[in-house]
Amino acid sequence: MAIIFFITGLLIGSFLNVCIYRIPLHKSIIKTPSSCGSCGHRLNYYDMLPVVNYVINSGKCRYCGEKYSIQYPLVELSNGLLYGAIALKYGYSLAAVLYCILGSILITISVIDLKHKIISDGLNIVIAAISIIFVLNDNSILTDRIFGALLGFVLFLAIALATDAMGGGDIKLIAGLGAVFGVEGVLFIVFFSFVIGAAISVVLLIIKIKNRKDELSFGPFISIAALLYIFYGSKIINLYLSAVA
Numbered sequence: 001m002a003i004i005f006f007i008t009g010l011l012i013g014s015f016l017n018v019c020i021y022r023i024p025l026h027k028s029i030i031k032t033p034s035s036c037g038s039c040g041h042r043l044n045y046y047d048m049l050p051v052v053n054y055v056i057n058s059g060k061c062r063y064c065g066e067k068y069s070i071q072y073p074l075v076e077l078s079n080g081l082l083y084g085a086i087a088l089k090y091g092y093s094l095a096a097v098l099y100c101i102l103g104s105i106l107i108t109i110s111v112i113d114l115k116h117k118i119i120s121d122g123l124n125i126v127i128a129a130i131s132i133i134f135v136l137n138d139n140s141i142l143t144d145r146i147f148g149a150l151l152g153f154v155l156f157l158a159i160a161l162a163t164d165a166m167g168g169g170d171i172k173l174i175a176g177l178g179a180v181f182g183v184e185g186v187l188f189i190v191f192f193s194f195v196i197g198a199a200i201s202v203v204l205l206i207i208k209i210k211n212r213k214d215e216l217s218f219g220p221f222i223s224i225a226a227l228l229y230i231f232y233g234s235k236i237i238n239l240y241l242s243a244v245a
């Protein structure tokens with residue numbers, strides 16, 4: 001089953017690349033068929049085989065020879081591995097499917113944020129919709145999710161006002177994740193987004209990819225923290241609780 005999830009993840013990863021390319025340009029993600037961004041040649045289904053196509057054509061367009069970004073196979077592979085890992089952890093369940101969708105949105109948000117420094121409202125709305133499905137599935141924790149969303153919103157708004165380090169997209173994203181994961185989840189994600197952000201910033205400074213003045217996108221840190229919560233949230237929180245008790 002994990003293999004079926006993995007392959008589905010690869011195929012959907014190919015669609016995520018389309019979203020990553022088109023959403024910032026405000027182009028429809030479903031209406032027009034895929035074509036090469038360089039020569040405009042329409043792509044057939046066999047031109048869009050995830051990862052495989054990239055490897056066979058050594059990362060180039062079959063029609064014009066234009067080199068494609070390594071982003072394409074990386075996004076496909078990450079999404080495939082993510083789906084496989086979620087299947088192993090959550091089995092065949094509604095939660096697994098919702099986490100797969102959420103994970104795909106987080107990958108898309110992160111890559112768009114890295115490239116363009118924006119977080120699309122449309123993607124944040126999909127996260128809000130996922131939280132509603134979770135609530136409908138288990139409505140006993142509705143209040144926890146409302147408080148989670150509010151808490152995320154207030155915390156990030158305060159940080160944004162105090163430091164100027166994040167934008168409106170980050171605030172909406174953390175509020176959406178608060179609605180999905182509730183109070184405990186949102187506190188976890190806020191805390192670890194800063195820990196991960198600080199760790200990655202230090203590494204980037206040391207290897208001199210970024211300097212102090214460069215503005216870092218915060219969306220990827222929030223996304224990594226959310227994925228950490230999906231896989232190890234309860235384990236890490238239990239470790240913490242047993243340490244302080």
Ligand SMILES: [Zn+2]
Pocket residue numbers: 036037038039040041061062063064065066
């Ligand atoms: Zn081409």
